[in-house]
Amino acid sequence: MAKPTGIEKSDLLLAAKQSLVEKGIEKFTLKAVAEQAGVTQGTIYYHFKTKEQIILEIVQDICENSWNEILTTDQQMIQSALLSAKSRYENDAFYHKLFFTLIVFGFTNPTIRQHIGQILAAENEHLYNVLDKLWDTSPIDGVSMETWSIFFNALIDGLAIQVMMRDDFDVDVFYQQLEKILQTLHRLGK
Amino acid sequence: MAKPTGIEKSDLLLAAKQSLVEKGIEKFTLKAVAEQAGVTQGTIYYHFKTKEQIILEIVQDICENSWNEILTTDQQMIQSALLSAKSRYENDAFYHKLFFTLIVFGFTNPTIRQHIGQILAAENEHLYNVLDKLWDTSPIDGVSMETWSIFFNALIDGLAIQVMMRDDFDVDVFYQQLEKILQTLHRLGK
Amino acid sequence: MAKPTGIEKSDLLLAAKQSLVEKGIEKFTLKAVAEQAGVTQGTIYYHFKTKEQIILEIVQDICENSWNEILTTDQQMIQSALLSAKSRYENDAFYHKLFFTLIVFGFTNPTIRQHIGQILAAENEHLYNVLDKLWDTSPIDGVSMETWSIFFNALIDGLAIQVMMRDDFDVDVFYQQLEKILQTLHRLGK
Amino acid sequence: MAKPTGIEKSDLLLAAKQSLVEKGIEKFTLKAVAEQAGVTQGTIYYHFKTKEQIILEIVQDICENSWNEILTTDQQMIQSALLSAKSRYENDAFYHKLFFTLIVFGFTNPTIRQHIGQILAAENEHLYNVLDKLWDTSPIDGVSMETWSIFFNALIDGLAIQVMMRDDFDVDVFYQQLEKILQTLHRLGK
DNA sequence: CATGAATGAGACTTCATTCAT
DNA sequence: AATGAATGAAGTCTCATTCAT
Numbered sequence: 029m030a031k032p033t034g035i036e037k038s039d040l041l042l043a044a045k046q047s048l049v050e051k052g053i054e055k056f057t058l059k060a061v062a063e064q065a066g067v068t069q070g071t072i073y074y075h076f077k078t079k080e081q082i083i084l085e086i087v088q089d090i091c092e093n094s095w096n097e098i099l100t101t102d103q104q105m106i107q108s109a110l111l112s113a114k115s116r117y118e119n120d121a122f123y124h125k126l127f128f129t130l131i132v133f134g135f136t137n138p139t140i141r142q143h144i145g146q147i148l149a150a151e152n153e154h155l156y157n158v159l160d161k162l163w164d165t166s167p168i169d170g171v172s173m174e175t176w177s178i179f180f181n182a183l184i185d186g187l188a189i190q191v192m193m194r195d196d197f198d199v200d201v202f203y204q205q206l207e208k209i210l211q212t213l214h215r216l217g218k
Numbered sequence: 219m220a221k222p223t224g225i226e227k228s229d230l231l232l233a234a235k236q237s238l239v240e241k242g243i244e245k246f247t248l249k250a251v252a253e254q255a256g257v258t259q260g261t262i263y264y265h266f267k268t269k270e271q272i273i274l275e276i277v278q279d280i281c282e283n284s285w286n287e288i289l290t291t292d293q294q295m296i297q298s299a300l301l302s303a304k305s306r307y308e309n310d311a312f313y314h315k316l317f318f319t320l321i322v323f324g325f326t327n328p329t330i331r332q333h334i335g336q337i338l339a340a341e342n343e344h345l346y347n348v349l350d351k352l353w354d355t356s357p358i359d360g361v362s363m364e365t366w367s368i369f370f371n372a373l374i375d376g377l378a379i380q381v382m383m384r385d386d387f388d389v390d391v392f393y394q395q396l397e398k399i400l401q402t403l404h405r406l407g408k
Numbered sequence: 409m410a411k412p413t414g415i416e417k418s419d420l421l422l423a424a425k426q427s428l429v430e431k432g433i434e435k436f437t438l439k440a441v442a443e444q445a446g447v448t449q450g451t452i453y454y455h456f457k458t459k460e461q462i463i464l465e466i467v468q469d470i471c472e473n474s475w476n477e478i479l480t481t482d483q484q485m486i487q488s489a490l491l492s493a494k495s496r497y498e499n500d501a502f503y504h505k506l507f508f509t510l511i512v513f514g515f516t517n518p519t520i521r522q523h524i525g526q527i528l529a530a531e532n533e534h535l536y537n538v539l540d541k542l543w544d545t546s547p548i549d550g551v552s553m554e555t556w557s558i559f560f561n562a563l564i565d566g567l568a569i570q571v572m573m574r575d576d577f578d579v580d581v582f583y584q585q586l587e588k589i590l591q592t593l594h595r596l597g598k
Numbered sequence: 599m600a601k602p603t604g605i606e607k608s609d610l611l612l613a614a615k616q617s618l619v620e621k622g623i624e625k626f627t628l629k630a631v632a633e634q635a636g637v638t639q640g641t642i643y644y645h646f647k648t649k650e651q652i653i654l655e656i657v658q659d660i661c662e663n664s665w666n667e668i669l670t671t672d673q674q675m676i677q678s679a680l681l682s683a684k685s686r687y688e689n690d691a692f693y694h695k696l697f698f699t700l701i702v703f704g705f706t707n708p709t710i711r712q713h714i715g716q717i718l719a720a721e722n723e724h725l726y727n728v729l730d731k732l733w734d735t736s737p738i739d740g741v742s743m744e745t746w747s748i749f750f751n752a753l754i755d756g757l758a759i760q761v762m763m764r765d766d767f768d769v770d771v772f773y774q775q776l777e778k779i780l781q782t783l784h785r786l787g788k
Numbered sequence: 789c790a791t792g793a794a795t796g797a798g799a800c801t802t803c804a805t806t807c808a809t
Numbered sequence: 810a811a812t813g814a815a816t817g818a819a820g821t822c823t824c825a826t827t828c829a830t
Contacts, residue, residue, distance in 0.1 A: 052326030053243055057803060069804085070812050079804060125325050132322045134383060135315050136242030145384040168402050175395040182376025189375050190368060193324060194335040205365040212358050216402070221794070221829065247820065260795050263822065432706030433623055437824060449825085450791050459825060505705050512702045514763060515695050516622030525764040548782050555775040558760060565759050566752025573704060574715040585745040592738050592786070603815070627799065639801085640816050649800065 037075050040065050041089055044082050049125045053132065058082075080137075087130055087143040091150075124188040152177045167217035223257055227265050230255050231279050234272050239315045243322070248272075270327075277320055277333040281340075314378040342367045357407035417455050420445050421469055424462050429505045433512065438462075460517075467510055467523040471530075504568040532557045547597035603637060607645050610635050611659050614652050619695045623702065628652075650707075657700055657713040661720075694758040722747045737787035 043065035048056045058079055062069045076082045134141035155177035166173055190197050233255035238246045248269060252259045266272045324331035345367040356363055380387050423445035428436045438459055442449045456462045514521035535557035546553055570577050613635035618626045628649055632639045646652045704711035725747040736743055760767050 049325075053322055054326070058805085059803070068812050070807090070814095071810080073805070074810065074812095128318065129322050129325070131379060131383060132243055132319050135239075135319070136244070141383055142385075145386075148380055148384055168398055170398045171395045175392055178377075178380060178392060179373070179396075179399075182380055183369070183372050184376065185379050186372025186374065186376035187368075189321060190338055190372055193321060193331055194338055195332075196335075202365055202368060205361045206369075208358055208360045209369075212406070221827090223794070225793090248822085249820080258795055259822085260797095260824090261793080264793065264795095269821065429705075433702055434706070438826085439824075448791050450793095450827090451789080453826070454789065454791095508698065509702050509705070511759060511763060512623055512699050515619075515699070516624070521763055522765075525766075528760055528764055548778055550778045551775045555772055558757075558772060559753070559776070559779075562756025562760055563749070563753055564756065566754065566756035567748075569701060569755050570718055570748060570752055573701060573711055574718055575712075576715075582745055582748060585741045586749075588738055588740045589749075596782070605814090628801090629799080638816055640803090640818095641814080643801065644814065644816095 037085075038089075040067075040072065040075055041082070041085060045086055045126055048086070048129055049122055053129055083130070083133055083137075084139060084143075086126075087140050087147075090126070090130070091143055091147050121188075121192050124185075124192060127185075128189075148181070151181050155180050163214065163217050165217055167213040223261070225255065225257055225261070227275075228279075230257075230262065230265055231272075231275060235276055235316055238273075238276070238319060239312055243319055273320070273323055273327075274329060274333075276316075277330050277337075280316070280320070281333050281337050311378075311382050314375075314382060318379075338371070341371050345370050353404065353407050355407055357403040417465075418469075420447075420452065420455055421462070421465060425466055425506055428466070428509060429502055433509055463510070463513055463517075464519060464523075466506075467520050467527075470506070470510070471523055471527050501568075501572050504565075504572060507565075508569075528561070531561050535560050543594065543597050545597055547593040603641070605635065605637055605641070607655075608659075610637075610642065610645055611652075611655060615656055615696055618653075618656070618699060619692055623699055653700070653703055653707075654709060654713075656696075657710050657717075660696070660700070661713050661717050691758075691762050694755075694762060698759075718751070721751050725750050733784065733787050735787055737783040 040061070044061045047060045047064045051060055058069050058072050061082070062072050065071075072082075076085070130140060131144055134144045152174070156173055159173055159176055159180075163173075166176065187202070191199060230251070234251045237250045237254045241250050248259050248262050251272070252262050255262075262272075266275070320330060321334055324334045342364070346363055349363055349366055349370075353363075356366065377392070381389060420441070424441045427440045427444045431440055438449050438452050441462070442452050445451075452462075456465070510520060511524055514524045532554070536553055539553055539556055539560075543553075546556065567582070571579060610631070614631045617630045617634045621627075621630050628639050628642050631652070632642050635642075642652075646655070700710060701714055704714045722744070726743055729743055729746055729750075733743075736746065757772070761769060
């Protein structure tokens, strides 16, 4: 007993994320994480000090890696940025479920809340860059590019909710019409 | 022992909501609810069969009462609809915290998820009515009024996240500029 | 509220017996008894001081009524006495289940145990009378009629266990052969 | 905290049996078992999934071990088989109390009931072997050896009830006369 | 008489955490 | 580096019992 398993923190974090999303916040136990990772509970404690620490590291991990990966599909037009979001809605709600779950943790945990705030700021900034390349200038006088970036970021998150919670939500139709809105805004800017 | 308390189910539900929002999803225990309501745990079980039942009834209650109250501020312009949302962000994040928490519960509980879906649909419909009164016709060809209502509802929820999670979010500035966007859209429709 | 229901103690006792047999010793709760009787828990407490009292009165009731009813099929031959037992096995295990359950209660409750002892003694005596009429004298020298009555009473209870616990027990075959044993004993006595 | 105790499942099962017999079916709690075994309740749950599982394993354990031990006093005459039963009645009612308690559990638990059925069948078979060695042939024509084995097994269980529930039961006298019955039967067979 | 709301003790069970190995 | 046995606090839930109405 007690053999090196070659398990690394990142494996445990992945298992924790999966466990959190698949089993839900209420059944997010270290036993479940251990089983998901194929190790024992003791092993978890070798790598993490407490359960809270795991959650914290999940947030940090997203902050540094996952979310950036998704967003660093750079040089994209706003359309494709939103479209990539669309594909995410359809293919797997994994990241959005994880994200919202962490948001709820953040309600009562300042450290988590701050990290989420940073993630949101980073997303806003990413969208700012995309918009900056797409539009010469803001389509509407008096509306800053920062506002537009927040605007679209909020839209993405709000749509995720609709997609996840409503069975009858028609993503395709919505996105077709959303593109028309973007085109109109683009034309306005000229 | 065992004296009537004059407590009704609605009182217990209110206590449960407060407990859920204030203590957070992790410390949402029946003991906490009982203390908040000023009764014993046994009393909770006299009125609700299980803990899950309490959460379910919170969702149903919102479905039937609270949310409607907020939304049935009819006759409003879209601006004031959004502004009322704004005031909610600032004054109390209570309802949004509750709402997002329930959404996360819904991830792993189909019944809750369906109810949330209904609430969203009702909100969409409410915004549809508001927009219908505000605009003679859709500001942009090929974009249905349904799509606009979803668009703004998603925006409201997404903004709530930004407001709740980011300390440095300037709600006032955002809303000033949001009004400009709405005015421009309004003008487009004519 | 609070209307006379015309419910009598005997009704509650019957409900209690049914509840005890059907739901089992572990789920024998006053709530279950109340539901079975169609009254509220409070009503139970109007008629009985405690839960233990109910059990006690069930035993007393059997002591005075039910069991006697069964046994007071007097003037019977030993065969038919055993056969009546047989029919009981087949038609309903109700009384035997109740009886064995009370025996187990008796293991840790002296009062119950004494009552059960009295019931057994009464049964023994009943069988004694039956045998006395059937046989002029004991079939075997040195074996008293008292012993024979205990012998057959024990046999009846032991068989009940076999019947209740074994799916593949063939009651008919056993009883056919049991009659042969009784006939042989009868012949021996002459 | 959390030091190995060297306690094994069999120790816990023994503690559970003792607890069940000594405290009775109503006070058979996991707390009682834990105290009897000198461990905490958590430890119980590390070894058994539920309380029901404990009861089940007690039955299985008896099925495989204890009862066999008692019965595998092979080569015995029927007299000594019954006499060994007699000594058990007197010295400790432990096994019979345990057995009857489990029977009552079996009334509402099919799995337990089946196991008890198997135990009874094994006992019957054991007695069959004993009788087979004792008697050349069945003492009475038309009464199979299987029937005789069931006959005596039922007698043993039924007598256990009399012994346990009646203070004034004279085991010695009964057994003296029972031997006479057996001798007579033996003579009949020749 | 009877009810139904309420209670508090205690049941079963889960779980984060510890520690000897 | 890892395990698995163990813990104890706390959670959900049940239930006999009480009492104002």
